[in-house]
Amino acid sequence: MSTVLIKDLPAHIGQRVTVKGWLHQKRSSGKIAFLQIRDGSGFVQGVVVKDEVSDEVFHTAVGLSQETSIEIDGEVRQDERAPSGVELTIHQIAVVYASHDYPITPKEHGVDFLLDNRHLWIRAPRQRAILKVRAEIIKAIRGYLDSHDFTQVDPPILTPSSCEGTTNLFATSYFDEQAYLTQSGQLYMEAAAMALGKVYSFGPTFRAEKSKTRRHLLEFWMIEPEMVYVTHEESLVIQEQLLAHVVSHVLEHCSVELKVLQRDTSLLERVKAPFPRISYDEAIAFLQEQGHQITWGDDFGAPDETVIAKQYDRPVFIEKYPTEIKAFYMKPDPARPEVVLCADLLAPEGYGEIIGGSQRIDDPELLLARFKEHDLPEDAYAWYLDLRRYGSVPHSGFGLGLERTVAWICGLEHVRETIAFPRLLYRLYP
């Protein structure tokens, strides 16, 4: 008798198989017991009928407690009443290890309690579905980039200084020196792009911000592509094609999970390239029309972004922000030096910014001038300046925030559910 994954059971109808997993939930009456079994690949209901098994097996079934690990021997049966279309008629049950007083009951729980029990919470159907979708999103991103001549390069996590200013960094000791956990691999990826052409990094980044909102984690994962001889406009095309590919991949491969999450997939089906583009100027004018207190030169707040994103049924690019409020490495628009060749991509439904990108400064003189304006230590950035001294080229890149993308595609209230063990303000356990 072979061990079969629950997700593969529909291909074994009529066969006797072994399922190895855990008891998720149980209901029993005097002469019949229903066991909800999970094995990581899915959920299935096993039925134990008193008259059809030994007293010992029925007694075991009725006495099973939540999350007991079990090996089930049973026959796969088609059943219209089952959500997955199949059930298991149970013949034998072997208890691997018992479980007593499992904390997460089939009732509602508060966020604090669930986060304290995150190591167990991830067993829940909804959490499992989110982690599966996250994995598929990562697979889709890699699939797209790997098949479009990108090479993955891994930038360091321990860094000597910041990428975008010296605040909000997690510091750690590096023997006699101070080191910081990276908040972006971008500058290193620019160096890698000069070596390999089109590159991307995928890894964790860290921001010691005291943010307590549904869109923030202290540790989150970013995909950061960097591309040589690619302009700002060409970068936007790559961004929208990448994201459209990710959404269609998830729709194709995660229908079961999206159903568990009760996601309205009709909203996702509209996410096709090209995405609408508006300028920062247009966005400011629109917000002023809507009565927002904002003037040219201000950055957008979360409510501003939500109002703009709600105008569209797919993600929207906001381009060409004032040079003043953006990072030092962004290339000014040659036609209008007061704005830079950058764009943020806002997800629909109020999920906020999921991509930030720009064309980078390629002129060594201008970059040096920016260092001075921003009070950046030249010696720490000498290597970065070298990239402009030894065969500088026009190049662009962007950073895609994984957790916000997962939250949007899954339709979640909060990014804390998008990663197995979220790092939140003042929460480092488990």
Add this chain to the structure above:
RNA sequence: UCCUCGAUAGCUCAGCGGUAGAGCAUCCGGCUGUUAACCGGAGGGUCGUAGGUUCGAAUCCUACUCGGGGAGCCA
């Protein structure tokens, strides 16, 4: 850092000046198609901590601790 809400049984909550409550979970009993099953019974509490007001405080006041939502910052 600021604004705002909260902390009572293992969990989710009610009680808001006069003897500590419910549902779920747990344990025991019943039930042949359950889907957060249902029915009966039992056990389960230093009401976040410290002080104050009062004849009397879970309840009112003060401080602190911890947590939720939001702002700023950002992906």
